[in-house]
Amino acid sequence: MDFHVEKSTFLQTMPDSAPDPLSTEKLHSQSLPPSVPCYFCNDITKEKALALILKCADFAAKKHSKQRRKDVEQTPYINHPIGVANILIEEGGINNPIVLASALLHDTVEDTETTFEEIEINFGSAVAKIVKEVTDDKTLEKEERKRLQIQNSPKKSHEAKLVTLADKVYNLRDLQRATPVGWTYTRVREYFKWAEAVINGCRGTNAKLETAIDVIFANYTKNVQEKCNCKKTDL
Numbered sequence: 001m002d003f004h005v006e007k008s009t010f011l012q013t014m015p016d017s018a019p020d021p022l023s024t025e026k027l028h029s030q031s032l033p034p035s036v037p038c039y040f041c042n043d044i045t046k047e048k049a050l051a052l053i054l055k056c057a058d059f060a061a062k063k064h065s066k067q068r069r070k071d072v073e074q075t076p077y078i079n080h081p082i083g084v085a086n087i088l089i090e091e092g093g094i095n096n097p098i099v100l101a102s103a104l105l106h107d108t109v110e111d112t113e114t115t116f117e118e119i120e121i122n123f124g125s126a127v128a129k130i131v132k133e134v135t136d137d138k139t140l141e142k143e144e145r146k147r148l149q150i151q152n153s154p155k156k157s158h159e160a161k162l163v164t165l166a167d168k169v170y171n172l173r174d175l176q177r178a179t180p181v182g183w184t185y186t187r188v189r190e191y192f193k194w195a196e197a198v199i200n201g202c203r204g205t206n207a208k209l210e211t212a213i214d215v216i217f218a219n220y221t222k223n224v225q226e227k228c229n230c231k232k233t234d235l
Contacts, residue, residue, distance in 0.1 A: 049097040056104040056123060057082065063112040070180035080170060081107055087166040092209045099159050102130035106163055110135045133160035134167070146194055153201030161202040165209040168195050172216045176223075192220060 060081050067077035085103040088094040101123060108114040109131060116135075120128035133156050136145040153164060172195060175188055199213055 052097050052101050052123070053085075053104070056101040056127075059122065060104045060108055063108045063114055067111065069174070070182075071174070071178040072181060073178070077107075077111075080174075081105070083170045084163065084166045087169050087209070087212075088162060091169070091212055092162065092166060092206050094162055094206070096159070098126050098130070099162055101127050102134070102159065103163050103166060105131050106134050106167065110138060130157065130159050130163060133157060134163050150194070150197045150201065153198045156202070158205060161205040162209070165199065165202050165206060165213065168199055169209060169212050169216065171195070172213070172220075176216070176220065189224075192217070 061078050064077040064081070068074040069077055069080065081104045084106065085100050088100060088103055094100065105119060105123065105127065109116055109119065116128055116132055119131050136149070138145075140148070153161070156164065172192065175191060179188060196217065199210075203210060
């Protein structure tokens, strides 16, 4: 697995040791904390990339430890961010540790007490930026958050679009596997329609992930047609 990542990005993302929380102001006033060595002339090692990803997984596991998915089995929530990261690797062919780290952390601010500052201090500004791009503002009404996801998806960075696509792959498959507790057929169908609009704004980002999504929609449409015995079904 090639863990190479642009050095200037990684410099902000993988400090050798976590900075002292008391020195946050100092950290923000400099491009890099003093503890970060210069990698300008050196390739990023696999060891450092692996350390970043494991640190993110551990962080996410602790943050989501008391949360469950909405399926009947109430599967641990941490399955989701790990699954999103795995989809990026296994299906999208993405080996960039910054993207994988962001995938592991993508729901921490939105669904736990985590702050963007906490993400930046622990994992760097590059990861924090991506996490922020894929995080809904929970102070807004649900319908407004959904509208903004559709509106903003074309404007996201390439990295944030990758996380968004993998997130939708996971969620759509999960819906096909098991309907969440309390969800009606209509709500599932509305989610598919909304997700398609979000995904359309990310088209042209990763052909493999987009093909996986097309297969999901094709299977969903086929299943709906079989259940209602019709020949044409719009999402």
